[in-house]
Amino acid sequence: MSDKDQIIEIFFKEYDKLKSEQAQRIGFRDNLLYVTLGLFATIVSFAVSNSSNYYALLVIPWVCLILGWTYTVNDEKISAIGKYIRYKLVDKVKEHTGYTNLETLFGWEIAHRNDKHRKRRKVQQLIVDEITFVFSGMIALLAFWFSVSQPPLAVTILSWVELLLLIVLGVEMLIYADLAEGR
Template sequence: MPVNSTDDVTESMILLAEYDRLKEEQKTRIGFRDNLLYVTLAAATGVVAITAQSGEFQLLLSVPAVCLILGWTYLVNDEKISAIGCYVRDRLGPRLGELTSAHGAVFGWEAYHRNIAGRTVRKRLQTAVDLFTYLVLPLVCTCAFWCSPGVQPLLVLASLGQTLALAVLAWQFLRRTDR
């Protein structure tokens, strides 16, 4: 008889394996999400530097496009990170607790860290940083383009579309903020 027969696998073991995989995915997504801020700032700085050297102000319109793409990617990853935490807190932990007859929460950290003093302030400050990076920065570039010499009507129209898309992105950031 083989040592690793399927009879030796319990539901608790499967749930713990799922927990390990989810936490690994969450960790990877957090790293990716956090690096998106640096990539966005680097890209915007590069565009501004090239614009300043070349005097080609229409290049500034690439900043809103970059911020829209990276901002949306940031939001999607942030949503998945939160969904994993919610799933572990609300589904996986309680199910494992039932199976093991555990007293109290099985994955206590998942709820505990949400109640640490100052969390609300930190979340609001993070939202402010996110809005600055993905909304204010591209809007400043858009306004600089609008004020530049030789503005072309078609590019103004494109920039208005970008501004509308940035407003939608800002709404998504605000909507997903823990209140």
């Protein structure tokens, strides 16, 4: 086997490993939505079971923040792997083989980004993500504020910090949303 063939084999092994990591991250990221919804149901059920439990509503923003940030980081890594394959790995293979037809070289990595409905789907997913991880936390805060009259000052400050952090998360989700089309 020539050095050139060995290098190409290494590139394809790298591709396999990247696709494997990407698939694992996709599964983990998508399961975070279900875990989040399950936790919401559990917390809300407890909170509304007795008026003395309304303080439990303040847990929901933390769930939103922790799982929402984990979701966002995984989503960004999924996109980064795709971008690395499209821009770096494709170029490495082209350089070592002289093959220039991008559509057949790792074609799926490019083709799925050219779908005419991709941008609409990505915007819809961003809306779902914002509703799940940001607005749900805000609704929990509103429910708390309207349900608990005169909470201790420390709790009020905590709830405002939660609101601020949820806004930051919402902005970060928007920044990291991979809405671009094409390669």
